Amino acid sequence: DAGVIQSPRHEVTEMGQEVTLRCKPISGHNSLFWYRQTMMRGLELLIYFNNNVPIDDSGMPEDRFSAKMPNASFSTLKIQPSEPRDSAVYFCASSPGGAGARETQYFGPGTRLLVL
Amino acid sequence: GDSVTQMEGPVTLSEEAFLTINCTYTATGYPSLFWYVQYPGEGLQLLLKATKADDKGSNKGFEATYRKETTSFHLEKGSVQVSDSAVYFCALSGKGTGGGADGLTFGKGTHLIIQP
Secondary structure, eight states, rough: OOOEOOOOOOEOOOOTTTTTEEEEEOTTOEEEEEEETTTOOOOOOEEETTEEEEEOOOOOOOOEEEEEEEETTEEEEESSOGGGGGOOOEEEEEHHHHSSSGOEEEEEEOOEEEOO | OOOOEEEOOOOOTTTOOOOEEEEEEEOOSEEEEEEEOOOOTOOOEEEEEETTOEEEETTTTTTEOOOTTTBBEEEEESSGGGGGGGEEEEEEESOOOOSSSOOEEEOOOOOEEEEO
């Protein structure tokens, strides 16, 4: 069975450009999470969805960031306009959604974003 | 808010040495506790977890016991191998109520290097 799929794996863009990161969760999973990893701040939760509904977006750094989950098999994280400080590895994770906080989250390979 | 503190590395050991990576947490309620491992260029993989006090999680020779009285979840392994070289993250999932998934709060990560 395929794991969490993220695209692109690497993205290099210039400051001010729009960036869209994509995620396909594991089939049948009802919860989806976006995390950001940087050397300075470590791993941070940005936003998560249960049954396609955003539950907590308090980790989204600012209005330049937005996330959507139009259906159970697809989510996007968009940065517009991008800035050099957005450079990081962005991870998507999914979990089955039936056992709450006890659940294991399954991580994708990440998208490494560099904003010049 | 919730937080996780773990020893910062790098931690360098010789093969077959005993490993301990300390992890303590601050949380309200009864969180679930996790250890994730990240190999270079990859996403995070669950190593083990414990969902209530005094539970012991174990996998691949690694163990950790959920100690509510000391708010700790230290990772141990009796004899490490070169292949254990990776970054290890302690994490908690906050609500623990069983109702809906919850995002993870991570420690900063401990880089483990095992020398032959």
